[in-house]
Amino acid sequence: MEFINNHILSIIAFFPAVAAVGLLFVPGEQKKLLHRLGFVIAAIEFLFSLHLYFHFQDGSLSSFQYIENLPWISVWNVRYFMGIDGVSLLLILLTTVLTPLALLGSFNSVSERVKEFVIAMLVLETGMIGVFCALDLFLFYVFWEVMLIPMYLLIGVWGGKRKIYAALKFFIYTMAGSVLMLVAILYLYFQAGQTFSLLELYEFRLPPAAQLWVFSAFALAFAIKVPMVPFHTWLPDAHVEAPTAGSVILAGVLLKMGTYGFFRFAMPLFPDALATAQPYLVAVAVVGIVYGALVAMVQTDMKKLIAYSSVSHLGVVMLGLFALEPTAVMGGLYQSLNHGVSTGALFLLVGVIYERTHSRAIAEHGGLAKITPWYATVFLLVTFSSIGVPLTNGFVGEFLSLGGAFQTWRTAAIIGTTGVILSAVYMLWLVERVFFGKEKIPDGAHLSDLNWREVALFVPLLALIVWMGVYPKPFLGKMERPVADLMGQMGMEGIDQGQGTRDKGPKALGHWSLVTGHWSNK
């Protein structure tokens, strides 16, 4: 028990990969069994991750918990340094919720090379969780790259018609960003006295001019991953070609790597650079909101529409983060979880209909609400979450990130809030064309509604949508401490006295009570 408690992060990070090794010994023809085993493994992984949730100390004195810190490559002072704060915790939970659902959703759609598919998914899960746990930059980079390969395979092997093109584009695009980041990491390592430890690097400050260069390299890698306009064009291609499970994980978790990267690394490590770049970053985020929404509006392919809507939603996330106002940052992080749940669900939903009609063209569908009422109901509910109707998760995220950003960046927040209108336009128009009116699919009357496996797929996601919309406290509460830490990191030098943020954000630290774990509230 003691061992488990001390190594819980390692167990959670590596369980899927180790289990995947076990799957090697299952014969490849046993497709059903492989699917089921994959799902069971991912489900067990989810149960493990609940341990993290329930034993997480909200009022803990240290920022990071469940720490494991062992020497790894001593020559270069690389350490196996794992630990999580509230934000990583929530992202890990998002990963462990979505992975089993993605596997469950692939029971029918993946029938070739099932074994390899399940293994790729599980290795991917290890990579993702590793990224969220790593507190050593080298270790982080390793996980970051590990994650890339299974995703590349998922798109390239189980994808659609232009899968090779899309997979290669995804890989090279991400790689191009990552390589620069590696250079930046190494530069930082030598400047800071040969350490990769994030906690030590937090204490270290590069001179502002150097910060700008290193920050740019990190920011590029993460901006590609988010993706922020204009680095987003790999996303529509990857989503359209990826299998359903790939799209779910890609949108649900992989994009969050970008936001997480900004939150964990790029922003707190280089506050001066951030102060300089902040106006531009805010502008890019806002452009992303409007641009993504407008382009989403005119799409003809369901998956592409949702892909561009992701660009828009992630714009809201980044606006919240870059606004550097505590509430906005919390809202942005919350919105990134929401996006994982809602957009993950949307991609699963598109997968469901694609299995039946073998088409994702909006124009070829119509009147589905009559033929498949349950499916239509679920789709509509998820749509409401996606467009941020109150009492769904989407509203909480949008309200906090835009409302918070309004306090420091008024014009940007106002422009960003138009996304509220535009999202209603493109999503409801999609719903109208696919579900209402006359049926267009030939022989459409024989389409089957959701089966019970598919119902089981959506029930947890719908429950999350409502829970996170009505009672967000357990989630927001986990973010208070990490956000205060970030603001503290910002406030130590640079921004507060500097030119960037205008009012109250960075002063948060002074009012943070370590005793109660809450902001003082006079």
Place this chain on the structure above:
Amino acid sequence: MINFPTQLISLIPALPLVGFLLNSAIALAWARRRKAGPEIIPSVIGCLFPIASFVLAVWAFLTLKGMEEGASLSSGPLLTWLDVPLVSVDFAFLIDPLSSVMMLVVTGVGSLIHIYSIGYMKKDDGFARYFSYLNLFLFFMLLLVMGDNLLVLFVGWEGVGLCSYLLIGFWFTDPQKAACGKKAFVVNRIGDFGFLIGLFLILYAFGLQGQADGDPLSRSFFSYSYLAANKEWLAPLATAITLCLFVGATGKSAQIPLYVWLPDAMAGPTPVSALIHAATMVTAGIYMVARLGFLFALAPFTLQVISCIGLATALMAALIGLTQFDIKKVLAYSTVSQLGYMFLALGVGAYSAAIFHLVTHAFFKACLFLGSGSVIHACHDQDIRNMGGLFKKMPVTATTFLVSTLAIAGIPPLAGFFSKDEILWNTFLYGSWPFYGVALFTAGITAFYMFRLFVTTFLGKTRHPHPDHLHESPWVMTIPLIILAVLAAVGGFLGVPEVLGGHNRFHHWLAAVMPPSVGHEGNPALELGLMGLSTFWALVISLISVALYRRNLNWPAVITERFRSVYNLVLEKFRVDELYDALIIRPIRVVSEKFLWKISDEKLFDGFLVHGWTDMAGFSARVLSRIQTGLVGHYLLYLWVALVALLIFTVK
């Protein structure tokens, strides 16, 4: 009487929510097996829960009435919703004089319309789904009026919009109806955008004050009591805040420039039009302004804007109402017009008059819509040119319709007379002659088009192709009609003005929560005189209208012929939809598709930037690979060139 226990407050909105959950379970089960079950189950569930809410609301009202002035019932915080550095918001409910009035209207009229729907929606495939949506609507509407803070109001605000979307597009297999639902939601969202900015501004105002006080982290609250207590903090930004919130109201309450969705909302089932698009949801904007009266009172400019917009909407919609032939469209424009009246009242500072008109309007307009539903139910047609002579066929519908028509026309002593006259009188006191004149003129147009509607539908010879099929509606539909007609007849006695020997009890009931009217004390003789004038005016216009349409004098035709172009402009609703389409919708779509997607995204970002890099890599690879010819001679040449170059650069 036992006092209403505050623990039960949350039951009032929760009961319809339970109804919604049960009925949607039934609806989903029916849809799954593709066969509707017995309609009695969803009917009972759908009606019982709203009626239970109504009973509780009455109880709460009576309790409140027995308490001292200014008292209220509060649920206290039920659940902390948002708890972040900037703001803290609880789910909490408040019953004060204002919300109790709204609750009675919402649950009372709501219950009647639920009962009516049992008859109207009979044999519809989506019977259970219909009742689940309707219950959900009541839940959100009750959140809206009962919430003790602005954010819970906003939850209800968006929620009722959502239900409106679902119910307008209820018959979704008709693509046109589905499109109308979407239009309603999107236009409302434009308003909600303004509302959101207003909320952000409130936070900002508190933030500024906190900084001034040296406490930049002071947390804001949206509860009305907190806002009212700290309104001087909001004062510097009051105009901006209230203007933004009013943008929200123009969306929800269908005012210029965002009224365009309401006429299209008539695509929904008629009881929905009665409940959502006449009696309750569309009055949310009026409720919101009245609720935040203390804040709007700080922004005289906003109040001026509100009165102008209200008056302009009232006039314009009434003019359009003159020309329409669809029975529901006439009523829809009439609703827009009457809402304009209410905003006019708010703008001139007569808050309680606005709410009074809201209540009487809920009675007579719900009755009119349900009456039109009864007619449509019989005729299967909405064009009044194909009706006529229905009085004999459907006496109950016709009589109740007549009562409500008299009420909306402002004929004493029916409800509309008192509430409308209070608005006119307050407009007069406000001191603006043009305003009073236009408002009085609009009242005349209202009387005119309503009697035009009544006469063409119910009197004269029937023009229906199958007159034998026409029949009165079943009792489940007529009883709500009768109750509403009675309310439309006597509802005005709630607020009999003092010059007529009354005490204006309605006004006094709200006085505790409303800012006092801005108007000056008027002269009772003058008040009586103007009352006489407006009554005379309404009567004359009504009689003219009846005479014209009853006797088939052809001068409406002559006039429309003489002023063809003007008439067509009005008939086509001033072509506002076309204007929006040409100026806003089409350009955005074309730019998004042709420029942003095809050029910027595909050619510039993906083509030039991304593929530019890879093409360059490919190009340089091809160029360099040319060098690798495989001929030893070439390699010797490179060697020689390199050697020479080396010598030149190194040996100086």
